[in-house]
Amino acid sequence: MKISIKLSLSIILAFHCIFLGSFFSGNAQESPERPPNFIIIFADDLGYGDLSVFGNPTIHTPHLDQMAFEGQKWTNFYVGASVCTPSRAALLTGRLPVRSGMAGNKYRVLFPDSKNGLPGSEITLAEQLKKAGYATACIGKWHLGHKEQYLPTNNGFDYYFGIPYSNDMDRVADYPQGGYWNQQNEDIKTEHFNVPLMRGTEIIERPANQNTITKRYTEETISYIKENKNKPFFVYLAHNLPHIPLFASQEAMGKSKRGLYGDVVEEIDDGVGKILKALELKGLTENTIVVFTSDNGPWLPFKTNGGSAGLLKAGKGTTWEGGMREPTIFWGPGYIKPGLVPDLGSTMDLFTTFSKMAGVEIPKDRIMDGVDLSETLLYKNPSPRKSVLYYRGTDLYAARLGDYKAHFITQGAYGQFGERTEHATPLLFNLNHDAAEQFNIAEGNDAIIQQINTVVREHQTKLVRGKDQLAERE
């Protein structure tokens, strides 16, 4: 019985390999087959150590664990920045936010009174996939501009349902004393944050009822899948949680051993399970790829209301590993070859990889920062990504080349604040041997530092900085 299961899986894989060949020719028209559906599930401020399959002892995420076991668990997967707005810009454009202007040193993210957003000249992954006839939906947090021209429906998405920025914004005057820094759930109400909930470009609820927001994002995703099952689709499901303040539905509250933070993460995991179930019921399991990751590391100053980066150092806002390495899972039984992948990857690679799989050309008029991971996803071939650049705002703080990371500048340690230190000799860590960045091995390793410097110089020589879109507020 086992043999026949394996055989049928081999046939499916072989079939996909054959027809994927035509995708890689870069022309969707050549392929008579339907390209895969893509679902990106993007958590907010979830730490590297916050899923059970990434080592959390008391947050129980059985559906994500199952995805990791059936698919690929990536353990060296990065985001383009360690805070919301630039990280999201990086994922959707496949480019470092310093190029699009979606990174700034005056303000690091957009606010409800920010004037600007993602420039129209940027091409989003949704715009790419539209070229191949995909139905496209953004469900959840946007944070790339709340004014009409910047909203998802003007950036390649057919459909939008969500809160256009962070869930801790638009704070109202009767905000409880002590604030969410020491959140006791009974003190914090969804009404203390007057954030809007939008459908398309219309505000449909204000303040958004955040208690039910995770559940509703899941439901909207499932509805969209059902309605669009007959064409290829792309859903970008960007949860507003577990960003502080924390909210969970009545059903989820008190279920986790990890307290409210765990309840919130487990409700997201529960939603993941429901989405996979919906795919199965609609016969879409074999031709859908689901990616799960987070926009940046955990927000550590919030103590147990924030997450954990596991063994990694520091968290959100920093260029230590805890800020920018995320718990990442690729799942898709029809495509993904299962296993642990300790190779380098980045959210910026999703643009390139999914464009290629859908048979859409990569833009040639601009520098792209993504690489095509499809050979790694399908065959477990080595990842073509060899380096990672760690920006804080518009400054390059660190760079990784292969096993090694050099910190040119460090700032803060366990929070995102703290003194900025420039290192005449960079701090050097072997991240594969010392993921926790504990043992500086710069001494005697000049050659490695030189190699990293060469990568950085090549990058900086070609870099054209976009105009800072975050600087202006009303």
Added chain:
Amino acid sequence: MKISIKLSLSIILAFHCIFLGSFFSGNAQESPERPPNFIIIFADDLGYGDLSVFGNPTIHTPHLDQMAFEGQKWTNFYVGASVCTPSRAALLTGRLPVRSGMAGNKYRVLFPDSKNGLPGSEITLAEQLKKAGYATACIGKWHLGHKEQYLPTNNGFDYYFGIPYSNDMDRVADYPQGGYWNQQNEDIKTEHFNVPLMRGTEIIERPANQNTITKRYTEETISYIKENKNKPFFVYLAHNLPHIPLFASQEAMGKSKRGLYGDVVEEIDDGVGKILKALELKGLTENTIVVFTSDNGPWLPFKTNGGSAGLLKAGKGTTWEGGMREPTIFWGPGYIKPGLVPDLGSTMDLFTTFSKMAGVEIPKDRIMDGVDLSETLLYKNPSPRKSVLYYRGTDLYAARLGDYKAHFITQGAYGQFGERTEHATPLLFNLNHDAAEQFNIAEGNDAIIQQINTVVREHQTKLVRGKDQLAERE
């Protein structure tokens, strides 16, 4: 096809549940069925964060990951002490080492010139299982006394093959400068440690060739399984590694992205895979329970040659979580109900649980520290263990009751050395919310501290301390 697999598994489980009922009557004679085989795989100084399924990014342990996925992954599982000798005594006797005298403050472990070992009055798990007709083997590190009367074959084991103490003992004079504290593998040879390899009570090789020791322990285990497949068996496979100094076979060397430490752990995992394969080939999968855990946390002063406790604080030698909480997996498709188990458990519970499953009475003439975990293993019922006592030598440093741990004394932080501090008000942590022991919540939680104090007082009132067996050296 899936349905029929599930059905047959249900039938097997139902069958086991029915016949296990008779085991629990406490009389092996009553049960006509063969009780389960038990294999305990005990790693040496492996940290909580050193398996991929416990969050390690670059140590790849696919067989242990698979076991965790098919079986139970225990995330709050403890040892009886944070160094070798007392931890091993706790596992094999089901009792705190302070009772047996296998803990000391002058010396914390046994040495090659130690005079004593595990007192004959102690009952080992092997002696228990012999009462139910088990074939019993100890393969690997013993460390409960190297003189003849203390060896495994005089403590309930039919067979012994292994190094009788730690692999860094019996150091020879031409030991390389710098020692293993900065181990470069080419500098460290197996000949630098004149440790004996024994079969039964005879030394068969000295120095033991440690390069092949992990592989040979696996091979011995497989041979023993094959030879004893027709009766119930108990194998206690206690690897000497990844204790420092690190050694791996030619085949394993250089395979891991984590360096030599990773090679060593991956060779253990490879052996686990081979043992599971051997069980399958002999038709023993359904009636064998395999447990994997470690004797204590990682030896942190050795930097990247030591392991990682993941998100947990500190390591070997300490009473912080990193010293005493271990990455633990129970596997056995015929018995173990799969899933994550965040409940409390201890290596001392193995004595009680396996005795019960084999239908052997628990000794009534002494205080036992283990509880019966079988209802949790079989049905995922809540663990009956509610508390954990953290001893350093013969002093109680900390105690956990439910979610909460109180530190009465702390010593050192990231190594096992450092200043001893007694706390008038204990440090208090909620370990389910704050596994990393970062946020002391003693203030305002007197009631919780009182509850823990009550548990400690009850324990101390009944405590009879065994004579220190580690104090005398020749």
